[in-house]
Amino acid sequence: MTTIHGKNFLAGTLHVTQRTFSVVSPLDGAELPGRFSLVGMAEVDRALEAAAEAAGPFGRSSGAKRAELLEAIAEEILNLGDTLLERAGLESALPAARLTGERGRTVGQLKLFADMAREGSWVDARIDRAQPQRQPLPRSDLRRMKLPLGPVVVFGSSNFPLAFSVAGGDTASALCTGNPVIVKAHRAHPGTSELVAGAITRAVARCGLPAGVFSMVHGEGSVIGLALVKHPATRAVGFTGSRAAGRALLDAAASRPHPIPVFAEMSSLNPVFLLPGALAARAEEIADGLKGSMTLGVGQFCTKPGLVFAVEGSDFGRFRQQLAGGIAAAPAASMLHADIRKNFEQHRDALLAVPGCDVLARATAVADAGKTQAAPLCAVTDAATFLRAEQCMEEVFGPCSLLVKAADLAELRVLARRLDGQLTATVHGTPEDLAAAGDLLEILAATAGRVIVNGFPTGVEVCHAMQHGGPSPATSDSRFTRVGSAALERFVRPVCYQDVPDSLLPPALKDANPLGIRRLVEGVETRA
């Protein structure tokens, strides 16, 4: 097994500092191998200065070169073999099958963005040719394409130690578009982060790219995280985590002399609406599906269904009975780290402290604190309580959902209108249900980034049509997605070239279209 060295990756150089930390396994509380160096401001400067220096050459590198980099990263990650999966399992308590799948997702994402980089049409090239004879004024030759923003700071997230951490979707989409990346490793999986950072560093070197293209540091979020966001060379930020931490980064970015975009994914309750016909036909089946979705990964998904709304009646009663049985029988399981468990218990208890919120069911299994375990729970309340108590709209990150009983369909729509921004919103309904529900789907489309019919919100496909992002507080900017090919739009900006000679134009904009990409020429899409 590869030894964990605990060093920071500063533009290809391994760097040790005096202050270190270690990490314990959530599985048993035992300290894991490795003392990790905490960086200070000097290291932040070094990483950002190297990134700023690399931004020019990397930004001008070809799509083929960036595809080579992304594929090399995928290969180096796979080369880590079981070493990576084992360390990730010890640090995150996620089971081997899940981590193997997540590694596949990580590698798949890298390859998707490699394909995007190689194909090249993402630059959204547009050409409006000169019209020297136009009256009253001639038109210049105008050509527009998207260029990288510059150094992107990525915060690894704890619940996807591979797919949304060091070499995750943020890093892949930033590198695809030619932006150097500086990762702030998540403190819960520093060893996993180190292994992946080593893979990226090797890939950067193999491809002959400037070492400043990638750095990874360990440091306190409240100090080093903020310093990374405030650094003058930083041009954009990707973050996933709590609403409070996200807000702190947003505020720091907004207060810079030159504010920068932050794409922060923070909080979502992913409401599920169960309509009467669906409950009549499939109460038990939906209850089983919901139990599976809310307990998947110990409820540690941003898309975990945390709210369930239905019209009160015997079918909803059957649903609750089935769900209660499923919850009671569900095992306790280890969460990602002790802070997440503490946070889960606090938010769960705050919800249960709301007058009118009652426990529907708890797992009979005991949650072992020594194993960082949580036990699933469902609470139940009525519409009046939900509308009154703001606590009901606070995300409980972990295996807990709140059921809300409504009087009728009209009240379901009132509840839907009251929701804050969400990543997803789900409706279970027959065709007749959906017709009778009036504008429910439209209300939900105005509130959420993804609207699901007769499914469950967990499981976020990596594809072109995915939207993983919603109105605040789900994410900081609903105009962008964090998952899928469109995620790269977060890290690019258009530049228009006016009357620039063909020989000096970037290849994407040259007359001959040497890259063969899709372009908008005089308003018409063409590859000519």
Added chain:
Amino acid sequence: MTTIHGKNFLAGTLHVTQRTFSVVSPLDGAELPGRFSLVGMAEVDRALEAAAEAAGPFGRSSGAKRAELLEAIAEEILNLGDTLLERAGLESALPAARLTGERGRTVGQLKLFADMAREGSWVDARIDRAQPQRQPLPRSDLRRMKLPLGPVVVFGSSNFPLAFSVAGGDTASALCTGNPVIVKAHRAHPGTSELVAGAITRAVARCGLPAGVFSMVHGEGSVIGLALVKHPATRAVGFTGSRAAGRALLDAAASRPHPIPVFAEMSSLNPVFLLPGALAARAEEIADGLKGSMTLGVGQFCTKPGLVFAVEGSDFGRFRQQLAGGIAAAPAASMLHADIRKNFEQHRDALLAVPGCDVLARATAVADAGKTQAAPLCAVTDAATFLRAEQCMEEVFGPCSLLVKAADLAELRVLARRLDGQLTATVHGTPEDLAAAGDLLEILAATAGRVIVNGFPTGVEVCHAMQHGGPSPATSDSRFTRVGSAALERFVRPVCYQDVPDSLLPPALKDANPLGIRRLVEGVETRA
């Protein structure tokens, strides 16, 4: 001539308040007809509540209906005839020919966005169909399109009282994409604003759309402007103006419980680099062109070339001599309003107070304060002073430019790297110049939204390939443009529909593609 009533437009209703203001003509200081009602918080609430109520139905209206609205607005504006041009002339001191041209631009923009709305492909529809047999997990049917954000607050800008004010590009792109608009009228042209607001209000009524689709209010920026940005129903903001005012709005938006995007265009010096071969061949011609560009519209364009860099030598000397002659002979002319004139004089004087900054030439014409006039001026300095004195990087809004003498091409590149974010950057050079200048174009593309060769930055084409937006402080988010068809991207967000039955999908996402729009199906562009 239509009587100016001075009322506010609250969702189709004319509204009077107790507190009023009037406006004087910059041409002679004479008070113009009309006492304009200043709104308070109650009116802000009324406008936003009506907008929020209209957002659903307007957001679901067809592209054809929105095209009808935009074309009706264009028609109603043209129906105002000379009344509009005369009032705009009195309020802005802009000459009739310019205002006639600007009206044409305004109408042209409305029609461009009408075409975009009718054609419909702007929704960027993407379809990834279900793969029920996929291993290890089936894929759901996923379909993504862009939907309106909701009520957009637009701040009219004083330097384009038609094209970037009440019915300007921000309003047109917001309405095109189905967002209700609330305009905060610019205090310098309230009568012009009233006439155009009347035209929009009539168009909304003609089209049978909810009156809440449009409101326009008069109010103090520091109170009502901030209240509009902070209102919980506001979903996005478009602003053009000073860096200080833009920053205040950005800060207000960022400090909301749910932050919203602000597209603010604030400050740009639009640097021009004159390379040796171009100066040798065309010193006098470039000087004349620069003089024309910097004095066009009394220097009151966001794209006015405010900085000129060249290698010192006899050709740059010839250029300066020609420019000095042109400046000396240039007339004084009325600015848009007294505050802009005061601001111009303050910033100009602050620049001249920098040790090492000297006057190259002043217009011999006297600037008549009674006519709100400014006289053109050029200053000159050296690279060392420019690099030392931050004042040299402050925009002087008005007919003033600063020339900077560099020692050689290498120093030109050092100067280019030191620039803040810009809307535009221009290079004059022969093919040999451009080859010798190394990565100058690339440095400028990293700094500006538009890079121009052998032209001048004033004149911003409305087309698909335009990018009018640059890194901070030029605009608040370089990922978006304020001019051209892509401007609508500021006010939309994607939503993904998962397994939604075809009958319930929006037309843009239905299998049959009833709108005939361009879509990305399984990653391939098609209209099928």
